[in-house]
Amino acid sequence: MKTFGALALAISVAAAQVPYMQYVLTPKSRTLRPATVYNVNGTVSAAQDLVAGRNANTTFSGPSAVTYDFGKNVAGLVSFNVSSASNPAFIGISFTESSLWISPDGCDATADAGIDEALWWQVQSGGHYAAPRQNERGGFRYLNVYHNTTGNVTLSDLTVYYTAVPNYSEQQLAAGIQTGYFHCEDEQINRVWYAGAYTNEMCTIDPTAGNSLIYLGIVNSTSNITTPLPWYNNYTISNGTAVLVDGAKRDRLVWPGDIAISQPGIFVSSYDMEMLRESLDSLLVLQNSSGALPYAGRPFGTALPIWSFTYHLYSLIDINDYYLYTGNETYIKQNWNIFKQALNFSLSFVDESGMANVTTSADWLRFGMGGHNIEANSILYYTINIGISLAQHLNDTSEFVQTWPDVAANIKASANDLLWDPGMNLYRDNDTGTSLHPQDGNAWAVVSNLADTDRAVNISQALQSRWGKYGAPAPEAGATVSPFISGFELQAHYIAGRPAAAVNLTKLMWGDFMLDDPRMTNSTFIEGYSTNGDLHYAPYNNDPRISHAHGWATGPTSTLTFYAAGLQVTSAAGQTWLITPQLGGLKSVEAGYKTNVGSFSSHVTAVGSGLNVTFSTPVGTSGSVQLRYAGGLANLTVTNIGSRKREVMRRQASSQEMQSRVVTLDGLAGGNYTVLLEVS
Template identity: 25%
Template sequence: MTSSDIPDKGIGIPRRTVVTTAGALGLSAVSLSAGLPAAAAPTAREAGAATGAPARRTHGWHHYVQAPSSRTVRPVRIVETSGDVRRPDALLQPGGARTLLRRPRPEAAPRWPDGTTAEASSTHAGNNGNDGHPRTYDAANAVDGDPDTFWNDDTQGAFPDVLTVTLPQVARLPGITVISNSDGVPTDFTVDVWRDGAWTTAATVSDNDVTQKAVPFPEDITTDRVRITVTGVQDTPHGAFTRVNEVWPAPVEPVPAPSVTVDFGKVVVGYPQIRFTSASDNAPGVRLAFSETRQFLTNRSDFTRSDQAGGAGQGTDQFAVPARGADWTDHKGFQSGDKVFADGLHGFRYCKITLDALASDAPAAQPWGEVEIDSVALQFTGYLGTPGTYRGWFLCSDDELNRYWYGASYTNEIVTDTFRQDDVDPRGAWSASLEGKLVLHDGAKRDRDPYVGDLAVSARTLYLTHDDAADAARNVLADLAEHQRADGWIPPASISGYTLPLFDYPLYWVTCSWDYVLYTGDRAYAARYHPHLVKVLDTWYPSVTDDAGLLSKGLNGTGGYGDYAFLGRTGRVTYYNALYVQALRDGARLARLLGRDADATRWQARADKVAQAVNSLLWDAEAGAYLDSATGPVRHAQDGNALAVVTGIAGADRAASALTHLDTTTKRAYGNAFMDNDTLFDQASQRVYAFTSYPEIQARFLTGRVASALDQIRRTYGWMDRHDPGITHWEGIGPDGSLYEDAYTSMAHGWSTGVLPALTHHLLGARPTSPGYATWEVAPQPGDVDWATGQLPTPHGPLRVGWENGAHRFRLAVHAPDGTRGSVSVPGDARRLRVRAGGRTLWDGRRAAGRDVTVADGTVTVSNLGPGSHSLLCERQA
């Protein structure tokens, strides 16, 4: 193997490693009766031999597999420590030395004299807590001596926010301490005191990032009033609020809480576990904060379900350590009555363990003492995708593409999990009909609920890697069908008790149902849910169709319906209608499978009518692209234009024009944005969704734009691969490559794994063409890739493919399972190709040797290939 550095063509992507081999696929003996070369066989030994790899790649594709080797997963390094921590590295080696966290008992907090009052410039309205009792957020909470209550302003980031504390008589103050809520920390504020009939500034604080901020005065000041004026706070996913829990009448520096942060090396999912060997006898508390990224690793988790539901954890998981120690697994619930709450399952890369406790958890847990820890681990709950479980795999000469493919697979594995009441999205998502079943959730961290739109990508990824878990998709599709509304609308997910109103997702139920049958051959599913298919296509969508035959959001009370990104689009939207065409055609395929020819004919005719209307009414000739919507400002979206190409709505000229427009207007260093301007919302033209990028990548492959497809893959997935947390694929990317929803962003989201089916179906070139792979096709699109090999799982056994792309020759080998037939198309201009099988010339550049060899659009195709091994040698003539 040799490595060469390929420049990034000026788009900000680091150079990539290309793995090259001599005779990588072992195709020197080309014969239709020859067996598949070793490179396409699924064993580690054969894969290593195929790549000619040195020690680093002796296991071929196995080298790229990301899942842990067992369900007990341990951290790989210590990120940082604070406070009094002894032997932190011991956490990485269970059974040996132990890690010790120590914290002295703090002094009692200083108190204001009786009769002290507080008032504020604004106060947020109260609400009811989980216990049903009302909560207030008024200024008095800042001087009540209870750190679990707080004053909350009501300006949502409009400053200043002013809190004024009035004493019953003058007193001498050396300073104050501001105790703030972790999701409302004042970053910038001034402290004024009332002296000689006027306010005088006693201190100014800027860039504060701690929840206990001691503010000493230059000298003791005698006063009866203190005013805190906040001019800046830390922004949070819930907005920018000032939240002050307590103000103390003295500057008190906090005793550093001992903490140690461990790194699991990649995002993992499951139940955290800690083995405590001993503790002091005062029930010292431990608080755990989790994050998928270092950027949002703080004393508070980047996301907890209890926070989302207004729970008791206040952003961390709590445990009170017994003196005798404990083998603790983080499960949802309270440890002691209504105190010491833990959230249970988490998706994260980093875990911060702190000796601390919530004030409200006293006396069940105390924020001081000693805790000795033997080890930290995680009980992994996702699909355990070890090399032995892969029924489909991929390997090529480009190291980066291999990483992205297996990163997609791992991302999908950690969202393939059992639906459990304690672990799912808290917003009304639990369903008895799903409990205990394998499903494809949206994300590892959030949303832990299966949405059907995500299955349009994540289910394909599953079918191509671990088809033994295909029930994860079927369970979701069947459950949503069983909850179909009387008017035919199918819910997008179980969230909100199956009532979340989305306009596009019932169409994904149709397309994903076809995908499921196509990959698995499950005819019984198609028959069982055909009535639901008829109802959604013939009752619901006609109810939101206008006189031109186009879907129009707003009809039949759908103005408030959302879509995959809850976008404020109304009227005739290209994306909805292109997806409608795809659903009608997929529905027709399902109907034909069942012999329901009348349904198929009706839906195909409607699809053609909608396609014509899209071309007549939604094409913008000036821009050379399809409009996002016929209503409102002019803009052009990735979703609509890409699907118009994929579905064939766009002819060759319009497809070329639309894809050129997207490249010209949406190309970013981290992918292609999903809008070409900001008329829908601010910075829309800087946002990248891998979900909607997948059909654009497909469109580029399908129209022969292989170089631009690979370029988009390398920018989009290269960005995610190189940035924290690495490996897994993000829900969305924001301006300058940021996390588009800050800490709330899911960094492991199944809908972003489209690179895997794109590389398998287009670059490797293999895909099913009828249910259960009864028929298949292999049409490689190598681009600048030197060789590729892989395996697709089918109900009949593996379909194996390998090819080698040289300057003058292209070698291809296919092994088809019993009970299947297929075709092979070779890349290149047919006029300059000579195609041979063994000693027989099938195509000499002008004539075919038989009726199973055809040429269409300049491509040579060999059809009617049955089970067994098939090898072709294609020579490129000058």
């Protein structure tokens, strides 16, 4: 294979120059006003005047209310002015993410039961009123204004100070904070990608504004609460200026499982890696002497010392992802002992079966975790292989490290021997004779490479056959659709070489339902829901508590970039890379992002049964191209469009490549290329 010298294509790092900004949902200013009037109750004059761009002169007469719609999920501190008021006069404000939970009694919920209190003020003419800092609302599309006394009150200048992504200045918001982009000919897919990016931004909060969890362990046993409950977002959960949490409204805590989906999405959209480092540090500092890492960060991880086998491993996956995306050698070296101690603690659960025997039930809200579980062992297998790779990079040949390859091999062999169900073409949940074939374990078996190629294809087909009207079911959590686990299923379909399944699931689940259903925010993604389309999440008793901006639901954002556009980094910050697009029925896909070593982009177009791939990678890097095709005689034309002398190489796919239906180009230097794969 010929290696081309290259001149990298210059891509501006200025976020304002990133293409396709018309899809970006991030506000350009921290001062937000409602977009429309959603509903009016009682006598309200000129309710529309409080909408963006109008001079406010809205009068509430007697008991009355207006629901304002911001048009998308937002977050922040509400304030308003009172032009005139009868005495005494009271104004209340409440919030809700979904139109389903708009209520005259209060907000949607952040606790396990009941609903949250509205904020009330006794107002006077000429007064300015603002929510106290502890009552920052992390996620809402709808804002209700109540007047519950006789007489009249005239309001003006109803605004929200946007508090998400607090580590960016007003100027940066105005210019645009995105460093990555995505585009294809399917507008719904485009909107899904950017809604995922925005969901992760909504889940990036001030570290001093975490959920105080004042009802932790109390409300669970008091499910008949009818009085609205007070709520406070004033707990310090991390150092730094920003932290990534699971949900914008709640829990507003650092969860390692959620980061496993959110961090890749942030990598391809905003590259907010310093914030992610602070988030990970808040978990790693809680490691105990056994090596165990917390189920979640403060205050949950200290108030309720629940341990999760899988979330412990997710912390290690998150460390590796952070290093992969940043190339921060200092960070990985500083945390290598934490990683080793944690992994060796996990390996202490491996028994004579060759697999880990899980003795705790905590997981992503699935039911029945425990035993020789396929999800837990697939994640463990994946994490061990991460550890092996990092140990090689760090030249660690210590005794424990040398045992890791054999342990990984035994897990793979035992899981395939004891848990594979050939009748279902899926893995069983565990080896107790259960009839449960979980979504999480089967998706992870493919993602982790525990399943071989043939089984990966069978799993992909079997999972797709179970889809319902509203998406992919997670039977391990009852009648539930889990956007979190379905994010791993998307990856599994691509890895199995069935990209059309991934595209179809993205449109069915994230596009048709999670984005376009009128009960959703149409801008951010929900935490979970029922297989029949109800906004009920089986692990919860309190439906208004469901988060409609949850980072673990943003899987399509990174998956579309990594697999549809085929733009992957394979070592520190992209020192090595892989271009491996799979259109899955899309006609054209382009994507780009930046890392510490430079900018990466690809533009892939279907040409008959072949592909035209134009890509750019930084000078000083190297990588490979892998192109899948359906079969037939394949011819390849590779053009280095960045060299002083335009270099062209033409060759026919080898017999081995035509048999595997994958054409590979290795040893490419960073630069600008066009690769044309023609199939006859």
